[in-house]
Amino acid sequence: MTNRQKKPLELYVHIPFCASKCLYCDFLSFRALRSVQEEYIMQLIREIRAQGACCREYQVTTVFIGGGTPSVIDPLLIRDLMQSLFENFHIAGDAEITIEVNPGTLLQRKLPVYRALGINRVSIGLQSANNRELQYLGRIHTFEEFLKSFQYARMSGFSNINIDLMSSIPGQTMDSWRNTLKKVTMLKPEHISAYSLIVEEGTPFFEMYGEGANACGQSPSLPDEDTENRLYHLTRSFLAEQGYGRYEISNYSRPGWECRHNIGYWTQIPYLGLGLGAASYIKGCRFANERDMDAYLSLDFSEAFRDNALSCLRGAVHHLTREEKMEEFMFLGLRMIRGVSELEFVSMFGIKLEHVYGAVMKQLIDNGLLQKKGVWISLTEWGMDVSNLVLREFLLD
Ligand code: SF4
Missing domain, CATH: 3.20.20.70 (Aldolase class I)
Known part of the structure; x- marks a missing residue:
């Protein structure tokens, strides 16, 4: 490669x-x-x-x-x-x-x-x-x-x-x-x-x-x-x-x-956390490393025991569903001033942003919390001030 x-x-x-x-x-x-x-x-x-x-x-x-x-x-x-x-x-x-x-x-x-x-x-x-x-x-x-x-x-x-x-x-x-x-x-x-x-x-x-x-x-x-x-x-x-x-x-x-x-x-680039308690998002999964120092130090990472050590290190691994990935795309992307791109959403999920979030976006735009400029959707100044409340609206049931 x-x-x-x-x-x-x-x-x-x-x-x-x-x-x-x-x-x-x-x-x-x-x-x-x-x-x-x-x-x-x-x-x-x-x-x-x-x-x-x-x-x-x-x-x-x-x-x-x-x-x-x-x-x-x-x-x-x-x-x-x-x-x-x-x-x-x-x-x-x-x-x-x-x-x-x-x-x-x-x-x-x-x-x-x-x-x-x-x-x-x-x-x-x-x-x-x-x-x-x-x-x-x-x-x-x-x-x-x-x-x-x-x-x-x-x-x-x-x-x-x-x-x-x-x-x-x-x-x-x-x-x-x-x-x-x-x-x-x-x-x-x-x-x-x-x-x-x-x-x-x-x-x-x-x-x-x-x-x-x-x-x-x-x-x-x-x-x-x-x-x-x-x-x-x-x-x-x-x-x-x-x-x-x-x-x-x-x-x-x-x-x-x-x-x-x-x-x-x-922007959901995969990341790998190394060391005690470090969090990762890779291959569509989220997990966090062991947080106890003694338990961490006791892991055997030698080649013969590697897979077992990595699975003990990672504990519970959460595979994100498609809906969860969409939610994260919005929660994380909207933290940025430039916001999220409609084009990127289509290329990641194969469906238009408005088909998933059309109603909620319209309501937030009407209330002055969200704005649309070309293909970019972003929070307004006011939306940023109350971002915790606004971002919650992007949860999919
Ligand atoms: S105690 Fe916490 S806040 Fe203070 S330097 Fe260490 S990590 Fe940073």
């Missing part, structure tokens, strides 16, 4: 380690000894060999090393990991390869190593330029440490940098958020992700701010609903003025620097 005939595939590699746990975080991440980190990467490499052997018909177009905090581990472990990815998958010459990093994890010596390994995009977790807000979130770094990380990334040759920001955090005001946006855009990163804080069950924030909690004592309150809306609208207008186009509900970039990996998720 020639490279041209190979199907596109995205890889997500999960590094579940962090220096400490942020108060709002419900990701699969934790502190671990260096010996555990080493053992994990060795097992991950065995998994990569086993998974790669089943993916010969694919060409990898993007790789995302996320977490957790991949930059918390020894860069030589990242080197071993990258070598193994290149040995076991066919990675396209122009692949976008991202690593997530956090300030406060000794980036000065690590970033040049990443660049030399072929990693060409860095995603830096900042969240806020206000040190008090960073403290409320339980982040381990200051804004000044972030600035150094950003400079190190540029000095190491990274010309594609994302900065993660968070709005609606405790104590945040319109002024402090404007200040964060201002300080960040002055650095001219290529990409900015700006999500609103979600108080997730099982986190310390849920105890402090979840249903029935009494945010009292030392903790500042969360912005009220009105402020939250104003923060959200400020993000959009401020970033637009600074030349950042919004291409998805929470993602902005300078022209041409949209994240290819994320666009793949929203």
